[in-house]
Structures are given as structure tokens and as C-alpha cells.
Amino acid sequence: xxxxxxxALRNILRNKRRTFLTMLLIxxxxxxxxxxxxxxxxxxxxxxxxxTRLYPGDGQIHHVEYLAERDGEKQIDDVAGHxxxxxxxxxxxxxSPRALDFGMVSxxxxxxxxxxxGIDADLEASVSKLKLSIVDGEYLNNEGSDxxxxxGKALADLLEVDLxxxxxxxxxxxxxxxxxxxxxxxxxxxxxxxxxxxKGLVFIQLAKAQEMMGIGDNVHEIAFNFVDEGLSGDESLxxxxxxxxxxxxxxxxxxxxxxxxxxxxxxxxxxxxxGGILFVVAIxxxxxxxxxxxxxxxxxxxxxxxxxTRRMSVLTLILVEGLVMCIGSLIIxxxxxxxxxxxxxxxxxxxxxxxxxxxxxxxVLRPELRMLQFTDLxxxxxxxxxxxxxxxxxxxxxxxxxxxxxxxx
Amino acid sequence: xKPVIETRNLSRHYGAGDTLVKALDDVNIVIEPGExxxxxGPSGSGxxxxxxxxxxxxxxxxxxxxxxxxxxxxxxxxxxSDFRRDHxxxxxxxxxxxxxxxxxxxxxxxxxLQGIPAAERKERVYKMLAEVGLEGRxxxxxNQLSGGQxxxxxxxxxxxxxxxxxxxxxxxANLDSQTGMDLLDMMHDLNRHEGxxxxxxxxxxxxxxxxSRLIHxxxxxxxxxxxxxx
Ligand SMILES: Nc1ncnc2c1ncn2[C@@H]1O[C@H](COP(=O)(O)OP(=O)(O)O)[C@@H](O)[C@H]1O
Ligand SMILES: [Mg+2]
Numbered sequence: 257x258x259x260x261x262x263x264a265l266r267n268i269l270r271n272k273r274r275t276f277l278t279m280l281l282i283x284x285x286x287x288x289x290x291x292x293x294x295x296x297x298x299x300x301x302x303x304x305x306x307x308t309r310l311y312p313g314d315g316q317i318h319h320v321e322y323l324a325e326r327d328g329e330k331q332i333d334d335v336a337g338h339x340x341x342x343x344x345x346x347x348x349x350x351x352s353p354r355a356l357d358f359g360m361v362s363x364x365x366x367x368x369x370x371x372x373x374g375i376d377a378d379l380e381a382s383v384s385k386l387k388l389s390i391v392d393g394e395y396l397n398n399e400g401s402d403x404x405x406x407x408g409k410a411l412a413d414l415l416e417v418d419l420x421x422x423x424x425x426x427x428x429x430x431x432x433x434x435x436x437x438x439x440x441x442x443x444x445x446x447x448x449x450x451x452x453x454x455k456g457l458v459f460i461q462l463a464k465a466q467e468m469m470g471i472g473d474n475v476h477e478i479a480f481n482f483v484d485e486g487l488s489g490d491e492s493l494x495x496x497x498x499x500x501x502x503x504x505x506x507x508x509x510x511x512x513x514x515x516x517x518x519x520x521x522x523x524x525x526x527x528x529x530x531g532g533i534l535f536v537v538a539i540x541x542x543x544x545x546x547x548x549x550x551x552x553x554x555x556x557x558x559x560x561x562x563x564x565t566r567r568m569s570v571l572t573l574i575l576v577e578g579l580v581m582c583i584g585s586l587i588i589x590x591x592x593x594x595x596x597x598x599x600x601x602x603x604x605x606x607x608x609x610x611x612x613x614x615x616x617x618x619x620v621l622r623p624e625l626r627m628l629q630f631t632d633l634x635x636x637x638x639x640x641x642x643x644x645x646x647x648x649x650x651x652x653x654x655x656x657x658x659x660x661x662x663x664x665x
Numbered sequence: 666x667k668p669v670i671e672t673r674n675l676s677r678h679y680g681a682g683d684t685l686v687k688a689l690d691d692v693n694i695v696i697e698p699g700e701x702x703x704x705x706g707p708s709g710s711g712x713x714x715x716x717x718x719x720x721x722x723x724x725x726x727x728x729x730x731x732x733x734x735x736x737x738x739x740x741x742x743x744x745x746s747d748f749r750r751d752h753x754x755x756x757x758x759x760x761x762x763x764x765x766x767x768x769x770x771x772x773x774x775x776x777x778l779q780g781i782p783a784a785e786r787k788e789r790v791y792k793m794l795a796e797v798g799l800e801g802r803x804x805x806x807x808n809q810l811s812g813g814q815x816x817x818x819x820x821x822x823x824x825x826x827x828x829x830x831x832x833x834x835x836x837x838a839n840l841d842s843q844t845g846m847d848l849l850d851m852m853h854d855l856n857r858h859e860g861x862x863x864x865x866x867x868x869x870x871x872x873x874x875x876x877s878r879l880i881h882x883x884x885x886x887x888x889x890x891x892x893x894x895x
Binding site: 266560564 | 761
């Protein structure tokens with residue numbers, strides 16, 4: 257084996273420019289794959305966080321029949337039991353019970369249909385960005401007056417109201433089956449940078465909403481967040497079962513926001529496409545370089561086969577040459593990929609408040625390193641390079657000495 | 666004495682129909698151990714083809730090659746590889762050496778394939794290189810040696826593994842005539858000392874004079890076989 261390695265190393269150094277270009281090709285393939293993965297992962301994380309952490313939460317609990325028609329009569333009645341369950345899960349960081357139903361909000365200028373959400377101000381602040389989205393006035397105060405109401409900036413414009421102005425909210429009371437109308441004063445205006453929320457939601461205190469809806473202590477929804485939001489997409493975790501009962505079901509964003517889930521899975525597909533294109537280019541490049549180096553040495557292979565080198569040894573020699581270049585390239589490529597990812601991760605890519613597939617990217621994108629970039633990706637590039645070497649190696653091992661030597665003989 | 670090389674009705678054709686070339690046509694030769702034989706003939710007469718068939722580098726269309734009574738066409742690919750490694754030394758017209766290996770490493774190559782221990786390899790290589798007059802140039806790469814020196818390394822490599830037969834196809838063709846003659850004299854000396862069988866081809870009349878036996882071929886057929894006094 258010593259001889260093979262010695263020959264391989266010296267042969268690689270023979271045409272330094274070709275070796276350099278071949279190794280550049282392999283190492284750039286890996287570096288680009290590492291960066292692309294880091295970028296895609298960051299993009300997916302930011303999109304998921306932007307979507308879930310703005311308002312919906314990583315997961316939600318509902319009555320099993322609630323979501324089908326958002327029927328206000330389908331409530332979670334054992335709220336205390338669910339909260340106890342949430343508190344006992346180490347993975348869960350925060351939760352917020354919500355009483356919600358469709359209703360009307362009226363100003364002197366306009367009547368509009370909205371979704372009215374009753375929240376516990378402090379608990380809600382731990383789950384969503386509602387509190388952080390207040391652009392005018394104050395967030396709800398649990399100790400304050402029960403006529404506080406938060407509305408979106410866009411809705412305020414449609415209703416032609418401002419801070420302190422009066423609004424009438426009408427909700428169906430499920431106990432009496434009558435319409436319950438109450439007077440509120442606009443105490444805060446929020447801007448979530450999403451028309452759906454800014455035009456369609458108003459927030460009042462939980463107890464007030466429960467009273468108007470006539471649902472006692474029941475709620476319609478309990479939103480919650482994981483400590484590690486990366487886990488929230490894993491539908492196989494036991495936590496989903498633990499938080500569900502006979503009449504209620506806990507679901508994550510992957511099923512609550514199926515559109516987002518399919519966009520995220522498109523990311524994996526994009527990665528696959530990027531990888532596929534890179535691989536085809538790199539494989540062709542490596543095959544070409546290996547063939548050039550073999551064609552140049554046809555006569556030499558003719559001689560060494562003639563003097564008794566076995567064909568297997570020639571095959572091994574070419575594969576070892578490929579292997580040495582590949583290992584070198586993987587080390588360089590991994591370092592390069594890590595460097596690019598870390599540098600761009602530190603600088604960050606700011607998309608402003610650009611909406612991407614309906615989700616406003618709320619954060620600066622920071623491509624991140626992760627384990628598989630230094631295990632799975634180099635392994636894939638390794639397999640690719642070695643596969644690319646097999647055909648040229650077989651070709652070299654099949655050189656017929658009589659033909660190869662013909663020009664001199 | 667048992668012949669070391671024997672060909673029986675050996676033929677090798679290229680092409681077919683109108684373009685059929687009988688590179689070798691029904692050749693029967695017998696070479697005894699220790700002979701210093703030249704295959705001579707004009708360019709295209711079939712010298713290389715004959716040496717390649719004897720060396721197992723090519724397969725005849727008909728006839729057979731017996732080396733020490735063993736029929737080489739009956740050997741498998743890797744058997745033949747190993748047979749060439751252990752029993753035949755090759756010297757070609759030029760570019761015999763592996764460019765990335767030094768003179769000594771080139772000589773060592775076959776012994777490495779044979780699995781001979783390092784100490785013995787080194788001793789034999791240095792002795793052999795001294796015998797071909799390359800003492801002190803052992804660590805030079807082929808491109809740091811002259812054409813004549815490269816051919817001497819090739820001779821040393823062919824001989825150092827102590828094969829039964831040395832096949833040399835126009836080993837002097839790329840050398841000027843004095844260098845060529847010196848190389849041939851050196852080969853003849855080694856032939857006398859070591860008793861190895863040498864078969865080489867040439868179309869150079871001055872080189873032919875050095876041989877103790879001349880096999881003339883033309884158009885793939887043996888036309889004359891003469892033994893000469895040294
Ligand atoms: N691989 C080949 N393909 C076709 N023709 C060949 C091949 N090798 C040799 N020949 C032909 O066979 C004949 C003998 O060639 P060769 O043995 O090389 O002659 P020499 O070595 O005496 O010059 C020539 O006519 C040559 O063109
Ligand atoms: Mg010839």
C-alpha cells in the first residue's frame with residue numbers, strides 16, 4: 257500500500273494547476289452546500305418564528321370540533337386541567353388562554369365584522385408579540401378598566417377612530433342566545449405588519465369576553481410556545497398527546513398552518529435541487545479532470561501493466577489519487593463553508609419587512625452552522641467524488657499495454 | 666536443454682478483408698536459455714508484435730507461445746500479470762520509467778510488487794545501478810537523466826528482479842549510435858555474467874553485429890535465422 261500512496265501523492269502534485277482546479281471544484285461544492293443549508297435553515301426558522309411567534313403560538317389547544325367551523329359553542333371546559341398539563345411539560349415555555357368569536361365592532365363611522373379575542377394580558381404577552389406591536393396607547397392591563405380594547409392600525413383607520421374613542425362590540429351570548437353589546441374605549445392601537453391581524457382582530461380582557469359570550473370560565477383556544485421552537489414542528493413528540501384529552505386536541509403549526517408547512521418542506525426540496533445541480537457539475541468536472549490525467553498517462557499505464565502491475569492495482573491507484581484530492585478538498589471546503597456561514601451569520605441578511613409567501617420576515621436572517629453540514633454533507637460530497645472517480649479508474653485499469661505502447665513499438 | 670521460449674505457428678492479424686494485415690504469419694522459433702538474440706527486420710515487419718506476443722502483452726489469432734514449457738494463453742489475467750512480473754523483464758524504446766519515481770525507486774518497483782523485503786531491495790537496486798554505471802545518480806528523477814541513462818535504468822529495472830527472459834523492443838532506437846552501442850555492450854556483458862536470456866529487436870545494422878543470433882523477419886514471416894560467433 258505504501259507504494260500506491262507514494263505514487264498517488266506524487267502524481268497529484270504533477271499537474272498542480274489541474275489538481276488545484278479539481279480540488280477547488282470539490283471544496284466549493286461542499287462550501288456552497290454548507291452555506292446553502294445554513295441559509296435555508298435560518299430562513300425556515302425565521303419564517304416559522306415570524307409566523308408562530310407573532311400571534312398564533314407554536315401550538316394551540318382547541319375543542320376537537322372547534323376548528324372545523326370555528327363554532328363558538330365548542331369550548332374547552334377544563335381550562336384549569338389543561339393549564340396544569342401545560343405547566344407540567346418541561347418543553348413548554350408559555351401559554352395563553354383565549355376566548356374568541358366573530359362579532360361586530362361599530363364606531364360612529366362604520367360597522368365591521370371582526371374576530372374578538374379575550375385574553376389574559378400577562379399570559380398573552382408571554383406567547384405573542386401583541387404587546388410589542390402596540391404603536392399607540394397602552395397594552396391591556398389586567399388590573400385596569402374592563403372597557404379597554406386593542407385594535408389594529410388598519411382597523412382604526414377603517415372605523416375612523418383614535419385612541420380614547422368609543423366603540424361598541426357585539427357578540428353572541430351562548431348562554432342566553434342573545435346579542436350582547438358593550439361599550440369600549442380604544443386603549444391601544446397595534447401594528448403587526450399583517451393585514452389579516454391588523455384589520456381582523458380586536459383584543460379585550462378575558463373575563464369580559466367570557467361574560468359577554470356567556471361561557472363561564474371556558475375558553476376557545478389555548479396558545480402555547482415551546483422553549484425550543486425548533487421542536488414545535490415535530491409531530492411525533494409525546495407532548496401533543498399529553499396535552500390532548502377526549503374532547504380537546506393540541507396541534508402544532510405544521511397542522512394549524514399547513515401552507516407554511518408545505519413552504520418549509522419546499523425548502524428541503526430547493527436544497528435538494530441546489531445540491532443536485534452542484535453535484536452534476538462537480539461530477540462532470542471531476543470525471544473530466546481524472547480522464548485528462550489518465551489520457552496523459554496512457555503510455556505510462558501501458559508500461560506499468562506490461563511489467564507486471566495488476567489491473568486491480570491501477571484501479572486502486574486512481575481511486576487513491578481521487579481519495580487524497582477528495583479528503584483535502586473536504587477539509588478545505590468544510591473550513592471555507594464554515595467561514596462563509598459564520599461571517600454572513602454575523603453580518604446578517606436583512607430583508608426589511610419583506611413578506612415571503614405571506615409571512616412577514618420579522619428578523620434579520622442569520623445563516624447558522626449545524627452538525628449535519630459537517631457530517632452528512634461532506635459524506636455526500638465524498639461519495640459523489642469517489643463515484644466520479646470509479647469510471648476513469650476502471651478505464652485506466654483496462655488499458656491494453658500492446659495498444660498503449662504501440663506508438664513506440 | 667529445454668527451450669526458454671518457443672512459438673508454434675504463431676499468427677497475429679489486424680483488420681479484415683481488403684485491409685487485413687498479417688503482422689505475424691505462422692512464426693516458429695525456439696530460443697535456448699542464455700541466448701542473446703536479435704529480431705531484425707525493416708519497420709513494420711512485425712518485430713514489436715512478436716515481442717509483445719512472447720511477453721504476453723497481446724493475444725495471437727492462432728498458434729501458441731510456450732515459456733519454459735508453460736503455455737501463456739492458458740493463464741488468467743492476473744496470473745499472466747504475475748508471470749510477467751516474475752519471469753519477464755521489459756525494456757521499451759523510450760519512456761520506460763515512472764516519471765514521479767527516482768532511478769532507484771523505478772528499479773525497486775517490481776520487487777515491491779513481489780513483496781521483497783526493503784533491505785534486500787535496496788541492496789539489489791544499488792548494486793544493479795552501479796553495474797549499469799549509474800552509481801551516485803540513484804535518487805535522480807527520470808527527467809534529470811539523459812536518454813542513455815534512462816535506458817540504463819530501464820535495463821537495471823528489467824534485470825534487478827532476476828527474470829528468466831529480458832525482452833527489449835528497439836531499446837537503442839532513441840539513442841545516438843555510440844550511446845546505443847554502449848548500451849548494447851552493457852546488455853551483452855550482463856547476459857554473459859548473469860546468464861539471462863535476452864531477446865531484442867532492432868533495424869540498425871551496427872547494433873545487429875552485437876547479437877549472437879539473428880532472426881530476420883519480413884512481412885510477419887521468419888526469412889532467415891543465423892547463429893554467429895561472438
Ligand atoms: N494495434 C495495431 N493495429 C493495427 N495494425 C497494427 C497494430 N500493431 C501493429 N500493426 C501492424 O502490424 C504490422 C507489424 O507492426 P509492428 O509489429 O509494430 O512492426 P515493427 O515493430 O517491426 O515495426 C505493421 O503493418 C503495423 O502497421
Ligand atoms: Mg516496432
